[in-house]
Amino acid sequence: MSSIMTPDNILAALENLESELPSLTGQEAWATIKDDFYALKLRLQDSNDPEERDRLASELVDFLVPYKHVRDRLKEETHLANIQTVLRDTMETDLPVFAAKMDLDNNVVEPSAAVVLKSIVVDSEESEVRRIKIKEGGTEPGKSVKIRNFHLDLLSMTELIATTLITVADPVVAGVLLIIGSLTRIPKAITIDLSEQETSVFWGFVLARDADNSAEESLIAEHTNHERNKNGRLPLTNEGVRDALCKLKKLKSVELVEGKQDTWRIVEKYEIK
Structure with missing residues (x-):
């Protein structure tokens, strides 16, 4: 996980x-x-x-x-x-220290965090960067990397700060800036290791694909096993190829072409080293 x-x-x-x-x-x-x-x-x-x-x-x-x-x-x-x-961690550690140094009431913590939380927008799935990294030949396990973006709605943040009680408005601004700094600790990339079998099948798919990045399952299997044979590896059964494709599908790296049960399409960018 x-x-x-x-x-x-x-x-x-x-x-x-x-x-x-x-x-x-x-x-x-x-x-x-x-x-x-x-x-x-x-x-x-x-x-x-x-x-x-x-x-x-x-x-x-x-x-x-x-x-x-x-x-x-x-x-x-x-x-x-x-x-x-991540924000809760900041609230429990950094912000109280900040408030103490500034001789401020700890009440600055909650409004600061509230402003940032209400201003965070997680970008749509379409904005994700998706990439599979494998070595030529597919002989070593690869990685699937998903990078999810988020941003802060600055207009919303400004309005929220403006409506904060005037007695704590300035420290809230400072607290918000501190929290924004803490966001750099959020892991934005999810890296999933691919098995040797999944990497091998993806490499075979790369070789078998047409201009639309699609290929029939039988052709994927043919290219996969040809490459495995070149590199001294045992061939995969049709079931093994299918299983690897289904696992890649769960990662949203490939998909079945609509209306066809044996034709697949690569939907993820890939990098061959």
Whole structure:
């Protein structure tokens, strides 16, 4: 699980999404899954074992993955939850020290954080930078890198500061600047290691693709195994190639071409070293 997709961040995201879940999944679907969902969520909330919490959090995410609208909103809320975690750390450490040095009341902490939190905008999924990094031949495991962006709505921030109580407005401005500095600690890139098999299949796909970055599964398998044979590796079965493609699909690196069950398209930028 990535540093962003932590059990605490996932729980915080789901708390924010809870009222939307029936409409995001569809009322009929929600009626059939809500009991299992709440039971799994409660188990995660009650667990104190780190390994169990990681497992339950993954199960909870997998439980909602089939519902695209939930999946997209969960990503956004999880990134916001991660930003809030960094801000909470700042509030608990840096801001109180800052307030003490400036001989200010600790009440400066909450309005400062509130201004930043309300001004944060997580950019749309389309603005993500996605890239697969592999070596020529696909003989070594590669990496899939996703970089998610966010920005601060400066107009909104200015208005929020202006409406803050005049007695704390100046320290709030300073507190906001301190918090903005803390945002540089937020990990903006998620790196996922690819297995040797997934890397090999992606390399075969690169060789098999047409001008539209698409290729039939049989052609991908043919190129994959040709390259594996050149590098002294055992060939993959058709099932092995399919399994690797499905895993790459989960990472949104490839997708099935609409209306075709055996034709795939590369949707992620890639870098060959």
